[in-house]
Amino acid sequence: MNILSLRNVVKRYEKHTAVNDVTFDIPKGKIFGMLGPNGAGKTSLIRMITSITKADQGEILIDGEPLNALHPMQIGYLPEERGLYKKMKVGEQLLYLARLKGLTQKDARGRLNAWLDKFEITDWWNKKVGELSKGMQQKVQFIACVVHDPKLMILDEPFSGLDPINTNLIKDEIYEMNKNGTSIIFSTHRMEQVEQICEEIVLMNQGRVVLEGNVKEIKNNFRDDKFELEFDGQFPSDMLGDSFEILKDDAISCVIQAKEGHDSNDLLRGLMDKNIKINSFKEVLPSLNDIFIKKVGESNE
Amino acid sequence: MSKVNLIIGREYWTRVKTKTFLLTTFLAPIAIALFYAVLIFLMTRGSDKTKNIAIIDNAGLAKNIEMEKNNLVFDLSNQSLDQLKDKYKAGEIDGIIELPPLDSAQSKYDIIYHADKTLAIDETSAIEKMFRKPIRNYKMQAFGFEQSQLDKIDTDIELSPQTVNETEKELSSITSLVSSGVGFAVGTLLFLVIMIFGTQVMRGVNEEKLNRIVEVLISSVKPIQLMLGKVIGIGLVGLTQFGIWAILGTIISVSALAFFGLDAGMVDPAANEMAAEAMSNPEVQSKMADVLKELSSINWGLIIPLYLVYFLLGYMMYASIFAAVGAAAGDDVNEAQALTTVVMVPLAAAFYIAISAAQSPDSTLAVWSSIIPITAPVVMPVRLASGPPAWQILLSVALCALFVLFMIWLASRIYRVGIMMYGKKASFKELGKWIAYRD
Numbered sequence: 001m002n003i004l005s006l007r008n009v010v011k012r013y014e015k016h017t018a019v020n021d022v023t024f025d026i027p028k029g030k031i032f033g034m035l036g037p038n039g040a041g042k043t044s045l046i047r048m049i050t051s052i053t054k055a056d057q058g059e060i061l062i063d064g065e066p067l068n069a070l071h072p073m074q075i076g077y078l079p080e081e082r083g084l085y086k087k088m089k090v091g092e093q094l095l096y097l098a099r100l101k102g103l104t105q106k107d108a109r110g111r112l113n114a115w116l117d118k119f120e121i122t123d124w125w126n127k128k129v130g131e132l133s134k135g136m137q138q139k140v141q142f143i144a145c146v147v148h149d150p151k152l153m154i155l156d157e158p159f160s161g162l163d164p165i166n167t168n169l170i171k172d173e174i175y176e177m178n179k180n181g182t183s184i185i186f187s188t189h190r191m192e193q194v195e196q197i198c199e200e201i202v203l204m205n206q207g208r209v210v211l212e213g214n215v216k217e218i219k220n221n222f223r224d225d226k227f228e229l230e231f232d233g234q235f236p237s238d239m240l241g242d243s244f245e246i247l248k249d250d251a252i253s254c255v256i257q258a259k260e261g262h263d264s265n266d267l268l269r270g271l272m273d274k275n276i277k278i279n280s281f282k283e284v285l286p287s288l289n290d291i292f293i294k295k296v297g298e299s300n301e
Numbered sequence: 302m303s304k305v306n307l308i309i310g311r312e313y314w315t316r317v318k319t320k321t322f323l324l325t326t327f328l329a330p331i332a333i334a335l336f337y338a339v340l341i342f343l344m345t346r347g348s349d350k351t352k353n354i355a356i357i358d359n360a361g362l363a364k365n366i367e368m369e370k371n372n373l374v375f376d377l378s379n380q381s382l383d384q385l386k387d388k389y390k391a392g393e394i395d396g397i398i399e400l401p402p403l404d405s406a407q408s409k410y411d412i413i414y415h416a417d418k419t420l421a422i423d424e425t426s427a428i429e430k431m432f433r434k435p436i437r438n439y440k441m442q443a444f445g446f447e448q449s450q451l452d453k454i455d456t457d458i459e460l461s462p463q464t465v466n467e468t469e470k471e472l473s474s475i476t477s478l479v480s481s482g483v484g485f486a487v488g489t490l491l492f493l494v495i496m497i498f499g500t501q502v503m504r505g506v507n508e509e510k511l512n513r514i515v516e517v518l519i520s521s522v523k524p525i526q527l528m529l530g531k532v533i534g535i536g537l538v539g540l541t542q543f544g545i546w547a548i549l550g551t552i553i554s555v556s557a558l559a560f561f562g563l564d565a566g567m568v569d570p571a572a573n574e575m576a577a578e579a580m581s582n583p584e585v586q587s588k589m590a591d592v593l594k595e596l597s598s599i600n601w602g603l604i605i606p607l608y609l610v611y612f613l614l615g616y617m618m619y620a621s622i623f624a625a626v627g628a629a630a631g632d633d634v635n636e637a638q639a640l641t642t643v644v645m646v647p648l649a650a651a652f653y654i655a656i657s658a659a660q661s662p663d664s665t666l667a668v669w670s671s672i673i674p675i676t677a678p679v680v681m682p683v684r685l686a687s688g689p690p691a692w693q694i695l696l697s698v699a700l701c702a703l704f705v706l707f708m709i710w711l712a713s714r715i716y717r718v719g720i721m722m723y724g725k726k727a728s729f730k731e732l733g734k735w736i737a738y739r740d
Binding site: 014050051052072073075077079081082083084085086087088092096097099100101141144145 | 308311315509513522734
């Protein structure tokens with residue numbers, strides 16, 4: 001079952017098409033990464049999912065149902081551009097935002113107390129938001145985004161501006177919510193975060209999906225026969241040339257690129273034939289960043 | 302609808318609970334009352350210190366004058382100027398008025414005031430005024446008028462309107478004066494309220510846009526709900542403030558009347574005497590009665606609800622446009638200012654027309670601008686006290702209501718795009734495109 005399905009979704013603005021015939025599914029209970037450079041159409045897509053704008057064409061299904069007026073209450077959205085009322089007190093503000101999401105006063109109050117407890121910030125209730133540091137405000141924002149216990153959470157660059165400690169704190173919360181069954185869409189252009197957090201991703205560029213699937217599978221599909229080796233002695237020069245190339249060589253290890261028609265076995269066999277002692281050997285999978293640059297480069301051509 | 306209520310509640314309470322609101326609401330009327338109290342006090346007291354002034358009368362004018370005027374005490378002296386100057390130097394008197402001989406052919410008459418310090422402006426004019434009538438009488442008598450003729454020479458002239466149709470309500474000379482006074486006050490009030498609270502709406506919307514909270518809000522509620530909530534919430538703040546002002550104003554003026562009526566004697570006997578004198582003057586009394594009669598003959602039961610209706614229509618009309626401006630403008634102050642000007646021009650025009658409509662409520666300009674929606678909420682209330690025909694009121698209210706709906710629609714179109722459009726300059730061409738955008 002998919003928490004979100006997009007079918008041929010199109011969003012046009014005056015001069016350009018921000019989202020161009022996008023189709024993909026987000027399975028329930030997953031942490032799903034939405035990647036793409038700036039201007040790829042991520043935010044336009046999110047705004048349609050959160051009912052801020054409407055799709056020009058195509059269909060958006062939440063939990064199998066076409067988007068309706070009740071869905072925004074089941075979605076938690078932490079926008080990239082976010083802010084709070086500076087002059088309002090933390091407690092008042094969170095209550096207000098929670099009630100806009102349809103919670104009753106009492107219910108909202110109870111849940112907020114629990115969240116403030118969890119973040120150990122109960123004494124913030126009567127503080128004005130303007131008195132809090134930026135990182136502190138982010139925590140308040142995160143609570144506002146999750147207080148109504150959404151079944152789908154959309155986080156747009158959630159870690160921008162957070163220090164490592166708070167990043168970890170929020171990250172842990174994201175994992176925990178996911179464990180409790182919340183599906184999460186994580187939109188970013190920071191690849192390394194996606195590699196750590198997401199199981200599945202979709203890569204967008206210029207309004208289109210250029211790549212989608214499981215992170216591990218994608219990385220496997222993009223393996224390009226690079227190997228990292230540690231060994232004693234020199235790399236035999238007669239193995240170079242047509243077969244192998246040294247990409248990196250320093251005191252500790254060396255990265256070898258196998259050329260067309262050669263694989264890891266050829267490399268190991270050759271080294272063993274020369275009686276070179278191999279201490280370690282592993283394949284270097286491309287990082288999502290490399291794949292991203294490669295794919296985006298391709299699709300821009 | 303409950304979400305709009307939540308928004309209205311936030312907009313209302315976050316404003317009403319601030320110190321600024323409490324201060325302006327409760328202290329402003331008290332400050333104004335104090336200001337007037339001080340002003341009246343100063344005016345009735347005149348200058349503070351009593352001045353003893355000797356008069357040398359070489360013209361026979363000072364026989365019947367009052368010997369005390371505000372803080373000036375006069376003394377008709379037989380001594381010579383030199384003797385008096387010695388008294389001045391000794392500090393016994395504060396000045397000497399010398400009235401030179403008067404000739405009936407003179408068209409200018411110089412009264413000489415001997416002192417090292419000049420008199421205050423009000424003192425000077427009081428003295429000049431004091432001698433005007435004696436001089437006039439002196440000349441008249443010199444020309445051979447009898448005292449009895451002199452008594453009859455001044456005539457009060459009044460234009461008395463009389464209705465032609467018997468059914469019309471009775472008119473008096475001050476009908477138009479009273480209704481234009483009431484109209485002017487109401488017109489000014491409406492203009493101020495729309496301007497003050499309209500710009501508050503604009504700033505509120507702009508704040509939400511600039512600090513980016515709007516992204517969070519817009520994922521829970523529709524832009525139009527957010528806009529209406531803000532407009533209505535701030536409108537209620539305005540009503541609350543004016544409600545409190547009306548109550549406080551009544552309390553203050555009633556207690557002021559009581560204070561001056563009963564206790565003024567203790568404060569300043571002279572002022573009290575003057576007031577009593579004015580009140581006992583039958584002419585003044587009848588004028589006051591006329592004004593009160595006129596005020597009570599105005600159909601307040603109909604007009605006050607109409608004022609409220611026009612306030613609501615005018616406020617909604619302009620506040621929604623101010624909301625659109627706040628949404629369209631970025632953090633560039635000039636941009637916001639340029640857009641505000643466009644809203645302020647018709648509002649200011651309405652105010653100027655309202656001023657002229659207060660004087661001539663049935664002029665073509667006044668009639669049409671009280672029907673055309675963009676000026677009507679300010680101009681029509683001005684005309685209401687003078688009883689415009691019912692069809693004009695009905696037409697005006699109907700057109701305004703339609704126009705308000707149109708403006709809310711138009712503003713919400715601009716609002717929903719503008720509120721999330723960062724860094725794009727809101728030219729009028731751009732705004733036009735926004736209106737046409739699909740969701």
